[in-house]
Amino acid sequence: MSVSQEFYIGQVAPDSAFRAVFHKGRQVSPGMRDEARLNALLAERRRIAERTSTAWRHCLTCGEKFLSEGPHQRLCSRHRAAANAVAPDQAWPSYRARTGM
Numbered sequence: 001m002s003v004s005q006e007f008y009i010g011q012v013a014p015d016s017a018f019r020a021v022f023h024k025g026r027q028v029s030p031g032m033r034d035e036a037r038l039n040a041l042l043a044e045r046r047r048i049a050e051r052t053s054t055a056w057r058h059c060l061t062c063g064e065k066f067l068s069e070g071p072h073q074r075l076c077s078r079h080r081a082a083a084n085a086v087a088p089d090q091a092w093p094s095y096r097a098r099t100g101m
């Protein structure tokens with residue numbers, strides 16, 4: 001299932017005349033009766049999802065191409081692991097220590 005297919009139009013409540021845009025079971029738009037407006041909202045949500053989700057991106061550290069889960073993920077798996085690998089008792093290196101100033 002592509003990310004855009006995770007969005008759909010459904011009833012706000014059983015027997016309700018109001019419908020809304022949903023994402024994975026969660027309502028993400030106001031309830032309304034206007035089908036044209038609902039369809040426009042759905043199309044917009046799907047367009048944004050397609051544009052901002054999984055894509056091949058370049059690692060900010062090494063420039064290598066990797067499959068990123070979203071715009072928040074900009075490091076390849078190797079550099080993500082390295083960035084997270086700080087021992088609990090390890091102090092962050094100071095600016096002076098890193099630059100030798």
Ligand SMILES: [Zn+2]
Pocket residue numbers: 059060061062063064075076077078079
């Ligand atoms: Zn990298």
